[in-house]
Amino acid sequence: MPRTRALALTAATLAVGATLYGIGGASAGNSVPRSDQQIPNLTNVVTEIKAYYGDTVDAAGEHDASPQSSYAQQVAGIESKAKDYLKDTLRHEGHGNGHGSGYGNGHGAKPAIVLDVDDTTLLTYNYELEVGFNYTPATNDTYIRTKNMAPVFGMPDLVNWASDHGITVFFLTGRPEAQRDPSTANLAVAGYKPAADAAHFFLKNKTSPPAYLPCGATCTTVEYKAGTRKHIESLGYDIVANFGDQYSDLEGGYGDKTFKLPNPMYFLP
Incomplete structure (x- = not known):
């Protein structure tokens, strides 16, 4: 992360x-x-x-976490609204209000969704309990390299459905580039079928930050994530929905609609 x-x-x-x-x-x-x-x-x-x-x-x-928990029920409600929105978006192409990306308006932009990883697609609950809610980069790195996190309830079904219906899936995380391989493997084990390859999975690279991020290695979370979404749209996509568990995952634009997943365990500015 x-x-x-x-x-x-x-x-x-x-x-x-x-x-x-x-x-x-x-x-x-x-x-x-x-x-x-x-x-x-x-x-x-x-x-x-x-x-x-x-x-x-x-x-x-x-x-x-229990699939009968209040958390699971709350997530299910959000996912249901998201799926209804995506269905409606696919039925009424061109009714989005992306940043000039042109989805459905004759410019050929392709629909896409962007998803954060921790507590949006993968659940950190066991890690947080294991470390007593005392996150450190070292313990987190060890966990990611030695254990798989469970999927957030219902998210694989939603993401796979979107992919099956022609929506391109991008994963965007604050995890460091060095954790790409175990993160990619975990997403696959958790049931996410869209390829989390280099073209569709963005991790933070402070050593060699991409040229499309003017803030380079000093980006805030909002600058990094919004700047990456801007880059995705520049490739010919309209981000019809952006999913995250932190407000910093969702701020900064470049997404027609945002969906906030619940997370009472930590706050990231």
Whole structure:
């Protein structure tokens, strides 16, 4: 991933306590509590997160989310709306409002969707529990290279359906380029059929950033992701839908519609 973020558990606490602070997801962490009564108890927050995901533990001590959980039900509702939208888009070509990309308006742009990886297509839940919500690049890299993450419930079906109906699928992640091979393998194992090859899977490359990103190795998440989506559209695609679990996955334009997946575990600016 690597991610620049506050401690995951602190971010999760802020997410749960946002109504107390009067802040939104995009500005989490900006308010200073005046009393301990304004701060959700960390133990209670973890308990609530586990209940939301329907935590189960197998014989090896691995944590799984339940397909009957509130999380799974919420995701299913979002996916249903996304599929209805994609069906409607395919029926009424040319009714999108992309950034001049021309899908269906005589310019030959091809429909595409863009998806983040962590907690949009692959679920980090077990990793977060394994490290006690204390993300570090080292532990995350070890996990990605030695274990597979489960798919986000229902997302393989949605993505495969889109691909089968002529929509090109692109994956766009903040994971480093060095994690390309295990990430590609994990997507395949998780059931995603569209090829996550070099032309359709974008990872962050700080050593040799692509020329289409003016910010180079210093890109913020929004600059990196929006700039990459702009590049995708420059190749002749109209991004009809952009999927992410963070607002920073979705901001910056270059996508006709955005779909926000739930993630109470961490916040990425």
